[in-house]
Amino acid sequence: MRIYLLLFTILCLSAFPALAQAPIEQKQAAAIAAAENFLALVDSGQYEASWEAASTLFKSQVSKETWVAQISRIRPIFGSVIKRNLNSASHLTSAPGAPDGDYVLIIFKSTFEHKQNATETITPSLDPDGHWRVSGYFIR
Numbered sequence: 610m611r612i613y614l615l616l617f618t619i620l621c622l623s624a625f626p627a628l629a630q631a632p633i634e635q636k637q638a639a640a641i642a643a644a645e646n647f648l649a650l651v652d653s654g655q656y657e658a659s660w661e662a663a664s665t666l667f668k669s670q671v672s673k674e675t676w677v678a679q680i681s682r683i684r685p686i687f688g689s690v691i692k693r694n695l696n697s698a699s700h701l702t703s704a705p706g707a708p709d710g711d712y713v714l715i716i717f718k719s720t721f722e723h724k725q726n727a728t729e730t731i732t733p734s735l736d737p738d739g740h741w742r743v744s745g746y747f748i749r
Contacts, residue, residue, distance in 0.1 A: 636741075637698045640713035640733035643741035647731065648717075651746070652690050656680050664734050664742035666707060687748065688722025693729070704732060707744065711735035719748075 650659035656677045660668065663676075671679075696716040704712045717729040732745035 633700045636700055636711060636735075637713050639741045641695065641698055641715060643733045644713075644715050644731045644743060647733075647743040647746070648690075648693070648729070651680065651684060654681075654684075656684075659743075662742065664736050664744040666734055666736075666744040667742070683748070687724045687727060691720040691722060693717045693719040696728075704734075704745075707734070712744070713741075 647659055647662055650656075650662060657673060659680070660671075660673045660676045694717060696718045697714075698716075699714045701712040701714055703709045704714075712732055712734045715731045715733070717731070719727045719729050721727055728749055730745070730747045731743055733741045734744040736742050
């Protein structure tokens with residue numbers, strides 16, 4: 610009987626890391642979905658809509674006019690997206706120049722019409738309303 614109790618205890622304890630991991634995986638999946646939605650807007654030239662879909666933090670850092678001016682100048686240089694592959698996604702609780710919170714740093718390796726090897730770094734954050742929205746986007 611003791612051996613069964615011991616085995617049960619070991620099984621329960623070994624399950625805790627998997628249970629703790631599930632919320633992080635759920636956060637990453639929701640953040641990736643938010644990033645992909647944002648990128649779909651940018652890819653289709655809907656720059657104003659991409660600003661509207663961005664996080665409260667993003668909107669507090671850059672005006673809609675500035676965002677539209679910058680992205681409409683830079684993004685067409687790359688041309689149409691040919692493919693985009695998720696390279697990594699890392700959950701963070703702090704980001705440089707931002708308040709502590711829930712962030713997912715996502716890196717896509719992308720191929721564009723005029724740029725074969727691009728890296729897109731996109732950082733969704735959990736907004737106060739509980740939705741994941743993009744708080745940062747960089748392409749190089």
